[in-house]
Amino acid sequence: MNGRYLLRKVTQAIVTIVAIVLLMFLLFRIMPGSPDRAVKRPNITIEQVQALKAQLGLDKPLVPDQLVTYVRSTLSGDLGYSFKFRGQPVTEVVADAIGPTVLLIGLGELIAIVVGLALGSLSGWRRGGLVDRVGNGVSLILYSMPYFVIGMPMIIIFAAGLHWFPTSGMTTSGGSSDAVSQLVDLGSHLVLPLVAVSLGLIGGYSILMRSSILETRAEDYITTARAKGLPDRRVLWTHAFPNALLPMVTWIAISLGYVIAGAITLEVVFNWPGIGTLTVEALDSRDYPLLQGIFLLIAVSVVVANLIADLVYGLLDPRVHA
Amino acid sequence: MTGPAAAQPTTAAVRRLAAVRRSAGFATRFLGRTDGLVGVIILGFFAFIAAFPGIFVGPLEDVTTATGLPLHAPYAAHVFGTDELGRDILNLTVHAARISMTIGLMATIITIVVGAVVGIVSGYVGGVLDTILMRIADFFLVLPTVVLALILAPVILDVIGAGAEFGGIRATLLVIVVVIGLTSWATTARIIRSQVLSLKERMFVDRARVIGSGPGRIMRRHILPNVVNLIVAQAVLTFAGAVFTETTLSFIGLGDPVAPSWGQVLNTAQAAGAPGLGAWWYIAPPAVCVVLVVLSFTLVGNALDDILNPKSASRLRVVDEP
Numbered sequence: 275m276n277g278r279y280l281l282r283k284v285t286q287a288i289v290t291i292v293a294i295v296l297l298m299f300l301l302f303r304i305m306p307g308s309p310d311r312a313v314k315r316p317n318i319t320i321e322q323v324q325a326l327k328a329q330l331g332l333d334k335p336l337v338p339d340q341l342v343t344y345v346r347s348t349l350s351g352d353l354g355y356s357f358k359f360r361g362q363p364v365t366e367v368v369a370d371a372i373g374p375t376v377l378l379i380g381l382g383e384l385i386a387i388v389v390g391l392a393l394g395s396l397s398g399w400r401r402g403g404l405v406d407r408v409g410n411g412v413s414l415i416l417y418s419m420p421y422f423v424i425g426m427p428m429i430i431i432f433a434a435g436l437h438w439f440p441t442s443g444m445t446t447s448g449g450s451s452d453a454v455s456q457l458v459d460l461g462s463h464l465v466l467p468l469v470a471v472s473l474g475l476i477g478g479y480s481i482l483m484r485s486s487i488l489e490t491r492a493e494d495y496i497t498t499a500r501a502k503g504l505p506d507r508r509v510l511w512t513h514a515f516p517n518a519l520l521p522m523v524t525w526i527a528i529s530l531g532y533v534i535a536g537a538i539t540l541e542v543v544f545n546w547p548g549i550g551t552l553t554v555e556a557l558d559s560r561d562y563p564l565l566q567g568i569f570l571l572i573a574v575s576v577v578v579a580n581l582i583a584d585l586v587y588g589l590l591d592p593r594v595h596a
Numbered sequence: 597m598t599g600p601a602a603a604q605p606t607t608a609a610v611r612r613l614a615a616v617r618r619s620a621g622f623a624t625r626f627l628g629r630t631d632g633l634v635g636v637i638i639l640g641f642f643a644f645i646a647a648f649p650g651i652f653v654g655p656l657e658d659v660t661t662a663t664g665l666p667l668h669a670p671y672a673a674h675v676f677g678t679d680e681l682g683r684d685i686l687n688l689t690v691h692a693a694r695i696s697m698t699i700g701l702m703a704t705i706i707t708i709v710v711g712a713v714v715g716i717v718s719g720y721v722g723g724v725l726d727t728i729l730m731r732i733a734d735f736f737l738v739l740p741t742v743v744l745a746l747i748l749a750p751v752i753l754d755v756i757g758a759g760a761e762f763g764g765i766r767a768t769l770l771v772i773v774v775v776i777g778l779t780s781w782a783t784t785a786r787i788i789r790s791q792v793l794s795l796k797e798r799m800f801v802d803r804a805r806v807i808g809s810g811p812g813r814i815m816r817r818h819i820l821p822n823v824v825n826l827i828v829a830q831a832v833l834t835f836a837g838a839v840f841t842e843t844t845l846s847f848i849g850l851g852d853p854v855a856p857s858w859g860q861v862l863n864t865a866q867a868a869g870a871p872g873l874g875a876w877w878y879i880a881p882p883a884v885c886v887v888l889v890v891l892s893f894t895l896v897g898n899a900l901d902d903i904l905n906p907k908s909a910s911r912l913r914v915v916d917e918p
Contacts, residue, residue, distance in 0.1 A: 285827045286734070293735055301751050418836070418891035420844050422862070425884045434874035441872040529735075535742035539847050545865060554848050557750060569747040573739055580738050 279588050294573045297343050298566055303336060305562075333592050353570070358555060367552070372442055372571075375548030378464070379537050382471030383526075389564035390476040391515075391522065392535040394483025398518075399510050401488065410484060416477030421536035425470040425543040432466060439466050442545035467544040475529070482525050485517040493517070498548040518589055527583030529578040598661035625903045632899025635892035642889055646694040653687045653805035667868065670877055677877035678867040679861075688861050689881040691750025695857040696889070699773055703838040706777025716815050716823065718785065727860075731790070741841050745775045749796060749850045771775025777843050784830045787825050790822045795822050825904035832900055836893030843886050888895040 327333045334340055347353075353364035393413070393463060400590050416424070433441040441444065445456070459589040490496065499513045534549075543551030549568060556564040626632055645652060652908075664678035671677070676686035718729040736744075752771050760767040764896060795801065796819065804814050845851065846859030861882040870878040 288739055289731070290735055294739075299732065301747065304752055306755055377901070392831070413896065415887065415891060418840070418894055419887050420840060420847070420859075422847055422866075423842075423887060426862070426866075426879050428877070429871035430874050430876050430879065433871055459614070531740035531743055535740055535844060538742075539844055542848065542873065551744060557849050560750060560754070562751075565747060565750070569743070570747075572743050576740075576743070577738055 280585065281582055283588075285582045287577050290577050291574060293587060294577075295345060295348060295572065298570065299341060302562065302566065303340075307433060312355060328352045348570070353567040356556075356561055356564045358559045358564065359563040360583060364563050368549070368571055371414045371547065371549045373548075374546055375537060375541070375550065376532075378467055378471060378541070378546060378548060379533055379540050380466055381464075382475060382537075384534070385468070385472040386475030386479055387526065389472065390479025391519070393476065394480035395487050395510065395515055395518070396481065398487030398491065399544040400512070406484075409480060411478040413477040413484075416473055417481060419426040419474065419477075419589060421470060421474040422539035422543045424473050425540050426465065428466050428470055429543065440462070444547050458461045467540055467546055470540055470544075471533070471537060474540075478529060479522070479526075483518065486521050490514045520587070523590065524583050524589050530579045531572070534572050534576070606703055620776050622903060626899060629899040629903075631895040635895035638888055638892040639896065642693055642697065642769075642885070645690055645695040649690045649694060651686070653690045664845050667870075667873070667875055669875075674774075675783070676831055676881055677875075679878055680870075685877060685881055688856060689858070689885060691705055692740070692856050692882060693853050693885065695769070696842060696859070696886070699776075699842045699857060700835050700839040700889075702773045703776035703780075703842070704831055704835045705889045706773065707781045707834050707838070707888065708784060708827060710777065711781035712788055712820075712823070712827055713831070714781065714785040715788025716792055716819055719789035720796055720811065720815050720819055726789075729785070730731040733782040734784050736779055737786070739779075742844050744779045745772075745841070745845055745850065746774050747849075748779075749845065764853055768850075768854055769855060772842055772845055772850065775845075780834065780837060780841070784834065787824055787830060788826055791826055792819055795819055828903040828906045829897060833897035836890045836897060839886065839893065840890050842861075858886045862886075 279531075312542075324333070324451050338558050351365055353368075354368050354393060356362050359367050392408050393405075397403075397409045397413075400406055427442055427513050432438045443593075444460065444461050496509060496514055501508045504513075537548070538550030538553050540546070541548045542554050545551065549571070554563070555561070613823055619884075634896035658783070661683065664674045664684055664884040666682045667680045668674070668678045668682075674686070676684065676689070678684060679688065681850070704876045714729050714733070718726045728884075749771050755767065756767055756771075787867065801814060801818055804818050842857060843862070846857050847863045847866070849863060851857060851860035851863060853864070856864070859882075862879065865875070865878045865882075868875075868878070
């Protein structure tokens with residue numbers, strides 16, 4: 275990886291984030307209504323409206339004054355105030371919801387990467403074998419299922435039916451106060467949504483890993499490894515697997531956006547107090563400042579994840595210079 | 597046709613013959629794909645349901661037609677059970693097919709038209725235009741449809757008003773169509789562009805240029821027919837994605853309760869607490885339909901892609917060129 279590649283990727287990421295901020299600025303200016311209209315006092319005079327506009331900065335031209343103010347406050351972390359959670363700054367409301375979502379998606383990704391890559395590798399290595407036929411079929415079905423469609427039957431079977439796990443939430447309110455039982459409580463709430471996230475991801479990871487292994491299998495160095503008389507398992511895990519892993523780096527980063535989108539629906543199903551539940555609350559009450567904040571958070575995370583993937587790819591594969 | 601007496605086949609006849617031979621070859625290869633065939637049969641079934649819902653359940657007078665007991669498991673009068681308002685689930689599910697499939701189809705058309713035009717123009721014209729178009733495409737590749745839709749759909753709805761109708765289609769549904777279309781063309785554009793890049797170096801394009809064809813004519817008459825294969829395969833895969841995305845968007849509350857799609861039915865099921873109450877009959881029918889349709893489109897799309905796309909590696913919808 276050379277300096278030019280690094281510079282180009284970083285510039286691209288910055289340009290994308292700038293485009294996102296501009297898009298948000300434009301979107302919320304084309305909406306009908308204006309903040310000064312929100313003050314609907316019957317006897318308000320023109321002068322008072324003017325004063326209010328001046329106070330809110332709405333008397334200045336859209337570009338550059340309002341845009342500059344907007345960008346400056348966005349950069350300084352001031353995203354305005356939520357309508358629904360009265361008085362609370364958007365930044366605080368969003369920050370409170372990040373933890374549960376990161377816990378859910380982070381652990382889910384971890385499980386899915388381990389299981390999905392292993393399943394895909396074994397499927398591709400023994401193409402047409404039992405693992406391949408069952409595994410590939412299951413993967414395709416999982417890949418076709420929206421996350422909440424995976425989550426809903428799990429609640430019906432394991433929570434409502436068998437009562438093994440709680441139906442919703444992250445903790446039991448009014449539960450015991452000692453750390454161990456709190457952790458157990460959290461764990462029992464976490465199991466179902468976590469399994470749902472992992473299952474949702476495993477399909478895509480396994481399908482792609484399978485095709486990556488299939489391509490790698492035809493390479494000369496695999497034939498060489500076999501010719502040296504290495505055991506089959508060793509050829510797979512130390513020769514084919516690391517090389518087949520390369521395209522997965524990009525895929526895992528690209529799919530992060532889809533994972534977040536899917537996790538939003540799952541959080542709703544499991545009433546998990548994260549970004550997803552917050553998103554739907556913001557959508558239902560048309561809480562635009564909050565929605566904007568959430569969108570910015572998700573968009574920037576996705577862009578950064580892609581940047582990291584590009585850089586990791588550049589490090590792993592020295593051929594990437596273009 | 598050796599002798600001079602033998603009738604010389606006209607160019608048109610030769611072309612027709614070649615076309616027949618090609619499509620016969622295509623049919624044989626597609627019939628050899630069990631997965632593609634299974635997909636086509638399932639899709640045919642759902643297309644039939646969407647076209648003639650009355651044959652299966654009789655007319656759904658209105659989404660307010662509620663004749664059963666509230667949230668009741670399957671019983672004699674309603675063999676698929678009822679929802680919390682006493683509406684027949686079978687009836688709702690069958691009538692939702694038309695909504696889900698129509699939204700999917702319209703979104704696919706927009707996606708493919710925009711993607712094909714951008715891909716062909718970008719690839720053929722090249723230069724600055726190519727750079728600009730591909731930067732825009734990168735933006736949409738990084739941010740998934742659902743995430744963009746979170747912020748686009750409610751804003752557009754507020755601007756035009758949720759009750760509005762365009763050509764008999766309610767604004768809520770139209771917004772979903774437009775948002776999916778406008779945000780998912782980038783993959784198609786990338787794939788087609790890369791094919792056009794190699795096509796435009798071919799001899800027949802040079803020949804057309806030499807006899808004085810303009811760029812517009814070359815793109816229409818020479819480039820387009822050569823990427824139709826790609827467009828077809830890509831359209832089928834896009835349809836799978838569109839149905840998937842529509843389901844997710846409706847589920848998080850951006851759907852239309854008056855014209856419920858499968859995702860919208862699942863949204864009301866979630867709102868009524870169906871998973872926690874163990875009301876499996878409310879969730880299973882729409883969920884199974886969504887998964888079957890998405891799975892079938894993916895199977896058919898992959899089969900077509902393998903047969904029609906020269907560069908295919910069955911890589912799902914990932915575009916992994918740096």
